[in-house]
Amino acid sequence: MLLGFVLLFAYGFIVWLVFFKLRWLKFSIAWGFFSTFFVLHLMIIFLIGLRYVTPTSTEARVIQHTIQLTPRLSEPTLVTAVLVEPNVHVKKGTPLFQFDRRIYEAKVRQLEAQLAQATQNVLIMKADIQVTSEKIIKLKSELDYASYQEKLSVNLAKRGAGPEEDAQKWGAQVAANSAAIKEAQAEEQRSRLKYQSEIGGVNTTVASIQAELDQARFYLDNTLMVAPEDGYIINLQVRPGMVSGDVRFGAIASFICDADRFVLAQFFQENLKYVKPGQPVELALDLYPGQIWSGRVKAVWQGSGAGQMLPSGMLPNFNAVPGETPQGQFAVAITLDDPDQAKFPIGTQGRAAIYTSTSSSFDVLRKVAIRSYTWYNWLYPFSL
Template identity: 45%
Template sequence: MTIALLLLGFYAVFVWLIFYKFKLLKFNIAWGIVSFWIGFHVLFLLVVFLRFYAPYTIDGHVIRQTIQIAPRLPHPTLLTEVFVSQNQPVKKGEKLYQFDTTLYEAQLAEAQANLVEAEQNALILQENIVLAQDALLEAQANETFAEEQVKRYTDLVPRGGARQETLDQWTAQLASAKAQTAEAQANVKKAQLAAEAQIDGVNAQVAAAQAQVDQAQYYVDQTTIYAPEDGKIISQQARPGLVVGGFRIAAIAAFVADADPYFLATFYQEHLKFVEPGQPVEVALDIYPGQIFAGTVKAIWEGTGQGQIKPSGTVPNFLFMHPQGRFAVEIDLDQDPALKRFPGGAHGAVAIYTSGGGAWVTALRKINLRLYAWINFIVPFDV
């Protein structure tokens, strides 16, 4: 819009000089129509060339990665200490917050005790196998003795060497011994099955107890929150006395990372017709009035939310009159590729030079961008 107004102004001055100042031509209705027709077409062509060969936007922003600091605690837990102050730079691994550990340390101690008990029970299961095997040997010996006695008295009774009642007693004793042997065999099998209940070679009860210990230790560790990487917390609102956990699902702070910031500028879709990665870019940031930062196009994010239909039970409602979504262009700035000088959310204007349309297109757009940069000294008018 600025460049269009400037062009109209220059053309109006040109017409004034021709018809009124130097009076090279006499102004009349015919010349008025011709002047308007020429001015309109010149302006139209200039605007078209600028839009496509030197696209421009005032919607550029520095984007910084953020990490939501959300305590992962299952019970309402008191925040006891805050180690970070407002806007304080921190390194990866430094302490940020400390929560009360009393409940979680008690749960850990209980889980550790259960683990020791499970390990002892696993040893007892091995001893139960030995005892069951000894009982089986005893039952088998009794059965063998009873069989010998039955055979002996079976030979003696017909010859009158023993009474029938004695043979009947040993026959009953043999049946009882066989039952005891079968029971002992079942007890051995039972003891072996109990001992063989394992997960990856570890007794199942021991594995379950170890999982409880690991879970309890995890929650003890979660009572201390450390910096996930280098960065800072911009708005430090958490204070000792804050209770988290239980039903709380929101984060208590936003951690702004130092690493991997990027600069995005959004353009109308048709303006990106000739834009490609590697083309030169200039950026005018509002926080640096009067300065121009050079860069290059890194990538075009060819997609918007309007290109996505989320799975749901609702029939999509297509709003054809809804304004088109813009495409974002990621830009690398030459002076500071890591964007260390620029805070997240820094806003500015961006011009991309496709080299099409001639040098005059680039020159006009550069004038446009520099006007934006210098006018930032006085706009907005909030002195």
């Protein structure tokens, strides 16, 4: 930049000396055209230096993370109380909205009763196994007795000492006892399978009801919505009597977080040639006329929507872009040095200047330009 100033002042001194002081030549229209042409070419030095060494953005905005507060409830639920005021700062965990708890409390009580019953049924199934085992032992004893009586009746009938009907009767009894034993054994196996049906060492019926109970308790806990982080709500529209929870993607309020606030500035692509994370930044925010805020480059966003191609069955259609059409811009994330981030509401806009070199004399011109802008904000826009 110094070379540009030297050349500019040197040429001005020569013109003054030759045409006005010593009057060696007459200053004509041709000489005026040549001088203008020469000076304009010298100004290119300052233009290039300011664009690449100290790039500036005319569109910088304070960006903040927001959380869409959506009720996590299983069915339409009445809002019974609004426990927060709009634009009032709250801490993480502060109650915000209370929903009707009655239907969820009833569901929890119902499942608690079912869980107690299922737990008791496990003990009953264990006792059923024991009962069936004893029944099998009894039936086997009866089978042994019936088999003995059948054999005795058959021998007596062969010798003519007893009726043939007794032998047939005890044969039928043996068959009945054998079938009863098989039936009891099947019942025992069924009871044992029910009792031994486990997942993770817990009976499957108990585990299933426990899972339903945990889900019901989850919904019951969510009848009280609390602040997910430190922050505040703006444009609060929720009122008691409102029904929510029927549409899962429908948020009832927007929560503005305090943490991780940053400025997003848009730059022309070629101006970012030398921009790197960590470089110093100055910001002139329209909210604070006459003030300059310092910051640092956090990141240069690597891409924009102009380069995105969405999956579809259509082939890309490339059209020539007119040369006068403005080119796309890239965004640069900037962190502010001021520890009190509450000074910078979400959406605050202004201008940003990045200083890519700590020893460049172009910084002076950029500092003058951005300070002129912030002082001009005292008057613009004109309103009374």
